[in-house]
Ligand SMILES: [Fe+2]
């Protein structure tokens with residue numbers, strides 16, 4: 001399964017910066033055709049024919065997905081008197097949830113992002129939600145809370161696309177249709193190619209909206225979320241505005257990094273944009289380092305999985321070297337019992353078992369997750385790699401976990417299994 005056809009290391013995309021600007025000026029298609037059925041009916045169907053029309057309803061992960069949920073949606077215009085109600089399936093009584101709204105302009109486009117935070121939910125139950133706006137029923141949205149037992153999740157590598165987001169629509173759509181029981185989506189960063197572009201975000205969201213359904217979504221920030229419309233480094237304002245990821249206790253950098261539990265897994269989502277955010281986020285990486293050790297020590301979940309956008313290896317360096325920032329995280333992750341580390345950024349699939357940067361079959365499982373968009377890079381294998389597939393194929397991963405087993409599988413969009421790895425541990429016995 002190990003490839004012998006890997007080329008020179010470069011993270012330069014096949015498009016020049018000038019081409020990127022010309023492409024952005026052209027705009028792009030924002031409506032993705034061929035949508036696969038969502039597991040829960042999106043609200044847009046019930047709201048058709050009225051104006052303004054809320055869209056892109058989705059559920060974002062919370063720290064505890066058994067008892068809480070965050071539902072988001074958007075509108076181009078302010079909704080009149082939005083009211084959000086929820087109930088457990090089978091109950092007649094609806095409970096209200098507060099609705100917050102955030103306005104921001106993205107690339108000249110007005111955006112109203114609404115959020116309803118639900119609490120007091122019961123684990124493993126179907127929750128039925130209803131939105132009212134302008135005094136009228138605006139539709140319904142349903143999801144199932146985390147039951148706390150087993151977990152199946154879909155892991156998508158970089159989904160950034162150029163020209164349109166049809167590739168992302170195809171990969172996410174086929175994966176979601178093939179794994180209807182997956183309760184969680186993770187996108188490993190570089191969701192979009194240009195984090196300041198309305199057309200990029202609308203392309204990503206239209207594609208996601210077609211297949212995410214009631215699954216919980218965990219966004220990981222990538223370096224491309226920190227690029228302005230002029231391709232300068234910037235604060236990830238659009239990313240932070242669009243996704244209400246869990247708070248992390250930080251005064252200045254809430255949601256830049258975070259953690260959450262789903263099933264038997266504790267996920268720790270780290271920010272690796274040290275270079276891009278150097279001028280905008282003083283102190284971010286020092287506070288994240290202190291938080292990381294605390295976060296990993298506090299969890300009682302059987303499995304700890306860290307999600308990083310940047311990989312262990314700096315593929316821009318020649319010869320290849322360790323990524324200087326990720327190198328500071330590795331000892332903390334390994335000293336605090338992390339079982340698996342998922343990375344992205346290089347748009348290729350590499351798998352390793354390492355301890356202190358040395359191959360070790362009892363070490364931490366590191367997977368560089370691949371590519372779910374249409375930007376193809378050229379990378380070469382490194383001595384730490386156990387598996388290094390050739391780049392330029394599209395893929396997604398599944399994660400399946402119970403108390404004693406954690407399995408990752410790498411699939412092509414057509415469902416062909418390319419690779420898998422399983423970790424096992426003894427169940428802890430209570431006295
Ligand atoms: Fe990246």
Ligand SMILES: [Fe+2]
Nearest residue numbers: 158160190345
């Ligand atoms: Fe990327």
